Amino acid sequence: MNVFTRQWSGLLSAVSTDMAIDLGTANTLVYVKGKGIVLNEPTIVAINKKTGQLVAVGNDAKVMLGRTPAHIEVVRPLVDGVISDFEVTEEMLAYLIGKVRSEMKTLVAPRVLIGVPSGITNVEMRAAHDAAKNAGARDVFLIEEPMAAAIGAKLPIGKSVGSMIVDIGGGTTDIAIISLNGLVVSKNLRIAGDHLNASIVSYIKDQFKVHVGEKTAEDAKIALTAITNTQTGGKDLVVRGRDVVTGLPREVVITDSDVRDAVAGHIDTIVENVRAALEVTPPEVLADIMQRGIHLSGGGALIPGLASLLEHALAVPVIVVPDPLRAVIRGAGIVVEDLDVYSEILLDHEASFQTHF
Numbered sequence: 001m002n003v004f005t006r007q008w009s010g011l012l013s014a015v016s017t018d019m020a021i022d023l024g025t026a027n028t029l030v031y032v033k034g035k036g037i038v039l040n041e042p043t044i045v046a047i048n049k050k051t052g053q054l055v056a057v058g059n060d061a062k063v064m065l066g067r068t069p070a071h072i073e074v075v076r077p078l079v080d081g082v083i084s085d086f087e088v089t090e091e092m093l094a095y096l097i098g099k100v101r102s103e104m105k106t107l108v109a110p111r112v113l114i115g116v117p118s119g120i121t122n123v124e125m126r127a128a129h130d131a132a133k134n135a136g137a138r139d140v141f142l143i144e145e146p147m148a149a150a151i152g153a154k155l156p157i158g159k160s161v162g163s164m165i166v167d168i169g170g171g172t173t174d175i176a177i178i179s180l181n182g183l184v185v186s187k188n189l190r191i192a193g194d195h196l197n198a199s200i201v202s203y204i205k206d207q208f209k210v211h212v213g214e215k216t217a218e219d220a221k222i223a224l225t226a227i228t229n230t231q232t233g234g235k236d237l238v239v240r241g242r243d244v245v246t247g248l249p250r251e252v253v254i255t256d257s258d259v260r261d262a263v264a265g266h267i268d269t270i271v272e273n274v275r276a277a278l279e280v281t282p283p284e285v286l287a288d289i290m291q292r293g294i295h296l297s298g299g300g301a302l303i304p305g306l307a308s309l310l311e312h313a314l315a316v317p318v319i320v321v322p323d324p325l326r327a328v329i330r331g332a333g334i335v336v337e338d339l340d341v342y343s344e345i346l347l348d349h350e351a352s353f354q355t356h357f
């Protein structure tokens, strides 16, 4: 960068807005530099199929689920943590960036920091980068979500001491061990909260012959998941769905042990992957983690009993970070307040985007 472009970009950042977006499979959060978290809504978009125009975003789109006329489609543009519907994601980002710009009354396009799962492919990284760029970002920076979560949880990422973060979101579980501003070990598992919902739907269908919606399954998960036996309170819940034989509405009572059976396989997978990450961790770093514990973030950290299950299975203390659903955006916000200071930990997108033939 020559002197002129450096001064020019310094001038632009003085008049434009920097913002961070945690574009999650389940929830999207936006942080604006100097203002804090300004938006926290489900990652759902309603599109008019005739015109291709965006009809609603977030909560407004969520209430339309299952209730739309034929020409309106309600979509979740992310699957398993990565963009599956590029055009819709771009429209959603354009809406978010536009909203921030009009509220902040800035004429210059913002610089945008986007959280992405660790270990995504170059193609997936480029998709996130291009979507934000096409959506009106002046400059795009990417940060690995577990890194952002660790910063949000105030873990000492820059020190020569190992910190472990497990971020269980809607679509992905990011398992990462961080030391000296880098990921020492990382694993991105495409099993998380939303997969638990799906297995509750299929369990109720198999056991009770009733087809319930995903929202009902999520409510049951939040109300009833009690993973360890000591926590079972014999709780139950009435759920409503469609009888698969008669096609008519039917109510059934499910218990916490039903939910536990439904999610057991996925929970085992998460535990085994955390164990596998510890098994490949260098001994010094492992010693740090044994002492300092494993930090859980993301909505999945709130699954009752999960922290103690992990603690017993792995013999390592497990700590749920404060306000786990917002750890990634808090961390991304800290970075966006001081992009120059944190440049070392951002994904080097120019280098990563080189294509190898």
Ligand SMILES: Nc1ncnc2c1ncn2[C@@H]1O[C@H](COP(=O)(O)OP(=O)(O)OP(=O)(O)O)[C@@H](O)[C@H]1O
Pocket: 023, 024, 025, 026, 027, 028, 080, 081, 082, 145, 168, 169, 170, 171, 172, 173, 192, 193, 194, 218, 221, 222, 297, 298, 299, 300, 302, 303, 304, 324, 325
């Ligand atoms: N109290 C709770 N108990 C259990 N699960 C919960 C609770 N609250 C939220 N969840 C689950 O957390 C998940 C959403 O978490 P989060 O917002 O961290 O995901 P995300 O960032 O959108 O997804 P990802 O990071 O995988 O792309 C959903 O599956 C939701 O059902």
Ligand SMILES: [Mg+2]
Pocket: 024, 025, 145, 169, 170, 298, 328
């Ligand atoms: Mg997330």
